[in-house]
Amino acid sequence: MPHAIIFDMDGTLFQTEKILEVSLEETFVHLKDSGEWSGETPLQKYKKIMGVPLPTVWKTLLPHHSEEIRQQANVYFLEKLILNIQKGKGALYPQIEGTLEALHKEGYSLYIASNGLTDYLQAIVKYYRLDRWVTETFSIEQIDSLDKADLVAAIQKKYVFTEGVVVGDRLSDIQAAKKNGLTSVGCRFDFAQEDELAEADHVINDFSSLSEVIRTIEKIHA
CATH class of the missing domain: 3.40.50.1000 (HAD superfamily/HAD-like)
Known part of the structure:
Protein backbone atom coordinates (compact mmCIF):
# COMPACT_ATOMS: atom_id res chain seq x y z
CA MET A 1 0.00 0.00 0.00
CA THR A 16 -0.95 29.18 -10.85
CA GLU A 17 -2.24 30.50 -14.17
CA LYS A 18 -4.74 32.70 -12.31
CA ILE A 19 -2.03 34.80 -10.64
CA LEU A 20 0.90 34.14 -12.98
CA GLU A 21 0.05 36.56 -15.77
CA VAL A 22 -0.83 39.52 -13.57
CA SER A 23 2.20 39.01 -11.30
CA LEU A 24 4.59 38.61 -14.21
CA GLU A 25 3.12 41.66 -15.94
CA GLU A 26 3.55 43.72 -12.78
CA THR A 27 7.17 42.58 -12.53
CA PHE A 28 8.05 43.50 -16.10
CA VAL A 29 6.30 46.86 -15.80
CA HIS A 30 8.59 47.44 -12.82
CA LEU A 31 11.60 46.42 -14.93
CA LYS A 32 10.48 48.82 -17.68
CA ASP A 33 10.09 51.67 -15.18
CA SER A 34 13.65 51.06 -13.98
CA GLY A 35 14.98 50.95 -17.55
CA GLU A 36 15.84 47.26 -17.47
CA TRP A 37 13.29 45.99 -20.01
CA SER A 38 11.56 46.96 -23.24
CA GLY A 39 8.95 45.09 -25.23
CA GLU A 40 6.23 42.66 -24.19
CA THR A 41 6.16 40.54 -21.06
CA PRO A 42 7.53 37.05 -21.98
CA LEU A 43 4.53 35.18 -20.63
CA GLN A 44 4.53 32.39 -23.21
CA LYS A 45 8.22 31.73 -22.63
CA TYR A 46 7.52 31.39 -18.91
CA LYS A 47 4.61 29.01 -19.48
CA LYS A 48 6.89 26.69 -21.45
CA ILE A 49 9.33 26.38 -18.54
CA MET A 50 6.76 26.51 -15.74
CA GLY A 51 7.82 24.23 -12.89
CA VAL A 52 11.58 24.80 -13.02
CA PRO A 53 13.35 26.47 -10.06
CA LEU A 54 13.09 30.27 -10.08
CA PRO A 55 16.83 30.89 -10.66
CA THR A 56 16.41 28.99 -13.95
CA VAL A 57 13.28 31.03 -14.72
CA TRP A 58 15.13 34.34 -14.52
CA LYS A 59 18.15 33.10 -16.46
CA THR A 60 15.69 32.18 -19.22
CA LEU A 61 13.54 35.31 -19.12
CA LEU A 62 16.44 37.72 -18.56
CA PRO A 63 19.36 36.00 -20.35
CA HIS A 64 21.31 39.20 -20.95
CA HIS A 65 20.86 40.74 -17.50
CA SER A 66 23.14 40.59 -14.49
CA GLU A 67 22.55 38.19 -11.65
CA GLU A 68 21.76 41.19 -9.44
CA ILE A 69 18.91 42.31 -11.73
CA ARG A 70 17.60 38.75 -11.94
CA GLN A 71 17.56 38.49 -8.17
CA GLN A 72 15.76 41.83 -7.85
CA ALA A 73 13.16 40.68 -10.38
CA ASN A 74 12.76 37.41 -8.51
CA VAL A 75 12.13 39.18 -5.20
CA TYR A 76 9.63 41.59 -6.75
CA PHE A 77 7.82 38.76 -8.57
CA LEU A 78 7.58 36.70 -5.38
CA GLU A 79 6.10 39.67 -3.50
CA LYS A 80 3.46 40.14 -6.20
CA LEU A 81 2.59 36.45 -6.27
CA ILE A 82 2.07 36.35 -2.52
CA LEU A 83 0.03 39.55 -2.54
CA ASN A 84 -2.24 38.19 -5.27
CA ILE A 85 -2.69 34.94 -3.35
CA GLN A 86 -3.66 36.88 -0.24
CA LYS A 87 -6.12 38.91 -2.32
CA GLY A 88 -7.84 35.67 -3.32
CA LYS A 89 -6.97 35.95 -7.01
CA GLY A 90 -5.70 32.37 -7.18
CA ALA A 91 -7.58 29.08 -6.88
Missing part, protein backbone atom coordinates in the same frame (compact mmCIF):
# COMPACT_ATOMS: atom_id res chain seq x y z
CA PRO A 2 1.43 3.44 -0.93
CA HIS A 3 1.27 5.04 2.51
CA ALA A 4 2.58 8.40 1.36
CA ILE A 5 1.42 10.73 -1.40
CA ILE A 6 3.62 13.66 -2.43
CA PHE A 7 1.99 16.45 -4.43
CA ASP A 8 3.53 19.11 -6.59
CA MET A 9 2.01 22.56 -6.03
CA ASP A 10 2.01 24.72 -9.18
CA GLY A 11 -0.11 23.27 -11.96
CA THR A 12 -1.10 20.32 -9.76
CA LEU A 13 -2.86 21.59 -6.62
CA PHE A 14 -2.80 25.32 -7.32
CA GLN A 15 -4.03 27.01 -10.50
CA LEU A 92 -7.06 25.41 -6.20
CA TYR A 93 -8.05 23.01 -8.96
CA PRO A 94 -11.58 21.53 -8.72
CA GLN A 95 -12.01 18.60 -6.30
CA ILE A 96 -8.69 19.32 -4.55
CA GLU A 97 -10.05 19.93 -1.07
CA GLY A 98 -12.47 17.01 -1.14
CA THR A 99 -9.81 14.65 -2.50
CA LEU A 100 -7.19 15.67 0.06
CA GLU A 101 -9.71 15.34 2.89
CA ALA A 102 -10.77 11.88 1.72
CA LEU A 103 -7.21 10.61 1.33
CA HIS A 104 -6.30 12.01 4.75
CA LYS A 105 -9.27 10.23 6.33
CA GLU A 106 -8.22 6.99 4.63
CA GLY A 107 -4.92 7.18 6.48
CA TYR A 108 -2.54 8.42 3.81
CA SER A 109 0.27 10.75 4.77
CA LEU A 110 0.17 13.75 2.44
CA TYR A 111 3.10 16.01 1.60
CA ILE A 112 3.85 18.81 -0.85
CA ALA A 113 7.18 19.01 -2.71
CA SER A 114 7.53 22.05 -4.92
CA ASN A 115 10.07 24.03 -6.92
CA GLY A 116 8.41 27.13 -5.48
CA LEU A 117 10.01 29.14 -2.69
CA THR A 118 9.01 28.68 0.94
CA ASP A 119 7.22 32.01 1.49
CA TYR A 120 5.17 31.53 -1.68
CA LEU A 121 4.19 27.97 -0.76
CA GLN A 122 3.26 28.94 2.78
CA ALA A 123 1.05 31.73 1.45
CA ILE A 124 -0.94 29.15 -0.52
CA VAL A 125 -1.03 26.67 2.37
CA LYS A 126 -2.21 29.34 4.78
CA TYR A 127 -4.84 30.88 2.49
CA TYR A 128 -6.44 27.53 1.61
CA ARG A 129 -5.69 25.87 4.97
CA LEU A 130 -4.04 22.93 3.27
CA ASP A 131 -2.32 21.98 6.52
CA ARG A 132 -5.66 20.50 7.61
CA TRP A 133 -4.59 17.47 5.55
CA VAL A 134 -0.99 17.99 4.46
CA THR A 135 1.64 16.89 6.98
CA GLU A 136 4.41 19.16 5.70
CA THR A 137 5.23 21.34 2.70
CA PHE A 138 8.77 21.22 1.28
CA SER A 139 10.43 23.81 -0.95
CA ILE A 140 13.24 23.24 -3.42
CA GLU A 141 15.22 25.96 -1.65
CA GLN A 142 15.74 23.46 1.18
CA ILE A 143 17.92 21.40 -1.18
CA ASP A 144 21.35 22.63 -2.33
CA SER A 145 21.13 20.75 -5.63
CA LEU A 146 17.76 22.32 -6.56
CA ASP A 147 16.80 18.83 -7.80
CA LYS A 148 13.27 17.69 -7.01
CA ALA A 149 14.42 14.07 -6.84
CA ASP A 150 16.67 15.05 -3.95
CA LEU A 151 13.78 16.92 -2.31
CA VAL A 152 11.56 13.82 -2.50
CA ALA A 153 14.43 11.74 -1.12
CA ALA A 154 14.65 14.13 1.84
CA ILE A 155 10.93 13.65 2.53
CA GLN A 156 11.36 9.87 2.41
CA LYS A 157 14.30 10.05 4.80
CA LYS A 158 12.50 12.29 7.28
CA TYR A 159 9.25 10.33 7.34
CA VAL A 160 10.73 6.87 6.67
CA PHE A 161 8.74 5.29 3.85
CA THR A 162 9.68 3.34 0.74
CA GLU A 163 6.30 3.00 -0.98
CA GLY A 164 4.36 5.99 -2.17
CA VAL A 165 3.10 8.13 -5.02
CA VAL A 166 4.31 11.42 -6.50
CA VAL A 167 1.53 13.45 -8.15
CA GLY A 168 2.62 16.24 -10.49
CA ASP A 169 2.30 17.81 -13.91
CA ARG A 170 5.93 18.02 -15.10
CA LEU A 171 8.83 15.74 -15.91
CA SER A 172 10.68 16.74 -12.73
CA ASP A 173 7.85 15.19 -10.68
CA ILE A 174 7.84 12.00 -12.73
CA GLN A 175 11.62 11.65 -12.55
CA ALA A 176 11.60 12.37 -8.81
CA ALA A 177 9.24 9.42 -8.35
CA LYS A 178 11.27 7.05 -10.51
CA LYS A 179 14.62 7.95 -8.95
CA ASN A 180 13.24 7.24 -5.49
CA GLY A 181 11.37 4.03 -6.26
CA LEU A 182 7.92 5.62 -6.07
CA THR A 183 4.95 5.54 -8.44
CA SER A 184 4.30 8.61 -10.60
CA VAL A 185 0.90 10.07 -11.42
CA GLY A 186 0.99 12.75 -14.11
CA CYS A 187 -1.62 15.52 -14.18
CA ARG A 188 -2.84 16.62 -17.58
CA PHE A 189 -3.49 20.19 -16.41
CA ASP A 190 -2.50 23.69 -17.55
CA PHE A 191 1.28 23.37 -17.88
CA ALA A 192 1.54 19.65 -18.65
CA GLN A 193 3.27 18.46 -21.82
CA GLU A 194 2.31 15.20 -23.51
CA ASP A 195 5.87 14.04 -24.11
CA GLU A 196 6.56 14.40 -20.38
CA LEU A 197 3.31 12.75 -19.30
CA ALA A 198 4.23 9.76 -21.46
CA GLU A 199 6.91 8.97 -18.87
CA ALA A 200 4.39 8.72 -15.98
CA ASP A 201 3.10 5.43 -14.58
CA HIS A 202 -0.45 6.81 -14.55
CA VAL A 203 -2.09 9.98 -15.89
CA ILE A 204 -5.20 11.80 -14.64
CA ASN A 205 -7.23 14.51 -16.38
CA ASP A 206 -8.76 15.86 -13.16
CA PHE A 207 -8.60 15.17 -9.44
CA SER A 208 -11.90 13.31 -9.34
CA SER A 209 -10.07 10.25 -10.75
CA LEU A 210 -7.10 10.30 -8.38
CA SER A 211 -8.66 8.09 -5.70
CA GLU A 212 -9.40 5.41 -8.31
CA VAL A 213 -5.82 5.54 -9.55
CA ILE A 214 -4.55 5.22 -5.98
CA ARG A 215 -6.68 2.10 -5.52
CA THR A 216 -5.23 0.67 -8.73
CA ILE A 217 -1.72 1.31 -7.44
CA GLU A 218 -2.63 -0.37 -4.16
CA LYS A 219 -3.67 -3.54 -6.03
CA ILE A 220 -0.41 -3.57 -7.94
CA HIS A 221 1.60 -3.31 -4.71
CA ALA A 222 -0.60 -5.68 -2.68
